[in-house]
Amino acid sequence: MDLKGRRVLVTGAGGFIGSHLAERLVELGAQTRALVHYRSNGSWGWLDSSPRKADIEIIAGDVCDRDCVVKAMRKTDAVFHLAALIGIPYSYDAPAAYVATNINGTLNVLQAARELNVERLVHTSTSEVYGTARRVPIDEQHPLQGQSPYSASKIGADKLAESFFLSFALPVVTIRPFNAFGPRQSARAVIPTIISQCLAGEVVKLGSLHPTRDFNYVGNTVDGFIRCAESKEAVGQTINIGSGNEVSIEDVARRIIKIVGKSVEIRQEQKRSRPETSEVERLIADNSMAMKLLGWKPTICLDEGLRLTIDWIRDHLDEYRPGTYSV
Numbered sequence: 516m517d518l519k520g521r522r523v524l525v526t527g528a529g530g531f532i533g534s535h536l537a538e539r540l541v542e543l544g545a546q547t548r549a550l551v552h553y554r555s556n557g558s559w560g561w562l563d564s565s566p567r568k569a570d571i572e573i574i575a576g577d578v579c580d581r582d583c584v585v586k587a588m589r590k591t592d593a594v595f596h597l598a599a600l601i602g603i604p605y606s607y608d609a610p611a612a613y614v615a616t617n618i619n620g621t622l623n624v625l626q627a628a629r630e631l632n633v634e635r636l637v638h639t640s641t642s643e644v645y646g647t648a649r650r651v652p653i654d655e656q657h658p659l660q661g662q663s664p665y666s667a668s669k670i671g672a673d674k675l676a677e678s679f680f681l682s683f684a685l686p687v688v689t690i691r692p693f694n695a696f697g698p699r700q701s702a703r704a705v706i707p708t709i710i711s712q713c714l715a716g717e718v719v720k721l722g723s724l725h726p727t728r729d730f731n732y733v734g735n736t737v738d739g740f741i742r743c744a745e746s747k748e749a750v751g752q753t754i755n756i757g758s759g760n761e762v763s764i765e766d767v768a769r770r771i772i773k774i775v776g777k778s779v780e781i782r783q784e785q786k787r788s789r790p791e792t793s794e795v796e797r798l799i800a801d802n803s804m805a806m807k808l809l810g811w812k813p814t815i816c817l818d819e820g821l822r823l824t825i826d827w828i829r830d831h832l833d834e835y836r837p838g839t840y841s842v
Contacts, residue, residue, distance in 0.1 A: 529560020
């Protein structure tokens with residue numbers, strides 16, 4: 516599917532990845548509509564400050580409201596479904612909210628896409644559904660393991676998407692990003708947490724330091740979304756989008772400290788650690804399917820992405836609370 520001139524919808528477009536994706540779609544010439552979470556103050560999330568917002572049709576609503584989803588999806592050719600509750604620590608406190616948004620909300624999107632004969636639906640998964648790696652690198656056939664209420668809710672959403680493809684031939688692609696990072700990401704994620712603390716003071720407080728992650732710059736991730744929508748061969752598939760590189764939390768913290776150029780202490784805090792059996796110890800993507808089916812590969816490496824993210828957070832540090840643990 517050539518997206519130029521096509522009518523597309525992005526759910527969760529006010530968020531970190533969603534706002535970058537909506538902007539890229541405009542740049543590609545797509546007629547872009549954004550569904551952002553309704554807020555009583557009228558905010559559109561990151562699209563408030565987007566240089567492309569004048570070119571985006573923005574609708575405020577909630578994926579938990581089926582009528583809202585149908586209204587937003589009418590007369591669209593392709594849908595990118597990113598709307599979700601994403602914070603892992605908060606999922607320990609409010610698991611029902613994760614079921615409502617991530618499972619029931621996804622069901623609303625799937626049903627609307629089926630009823631309205633959408634040509635392509637790109638559903639967003641997460642590498643967290645794999646849990647701690649049983650083998651590496653992690654391919655798409657790796658067992659799924661719900662080690663947090665968040666990951667369990669995303670497994671449920673992924674299986675619903677799979678069922679709509681197998682039961683109703685809905686043209687859905689499930690994209691499974693590994694640890695995206697970059698400008699606009701909140702401090703609920705570890706890289707902005709490290710950067711904001713490092714820029715604001717001399718101590719970086721973290722939970723477990725030894726777990727490893729496959730960090731992938733947001734521009735690379737957005738490119739994966741675009742290619743999933745464009746590729747006919749991707750329909751019915753689940754596709755990892757990750758760098759294929761593994762780095763520990765401690766190592767990425769030390770890389771950031773070196774780039775910032777400060778003397779900073781790394782200090783562990785128990786309250787920032789996940790429950791022992793909920794911690795995902797190791798994530799590293801096998802991205803060979805993305806390379807084969809989509810012709811995708813990461814173009815921005817970890818260190819370059821960290822520099823870009825540091826520069827952005829430095830200019831927006833007042834939007835972070837470095838002394839507060841964000842869940």
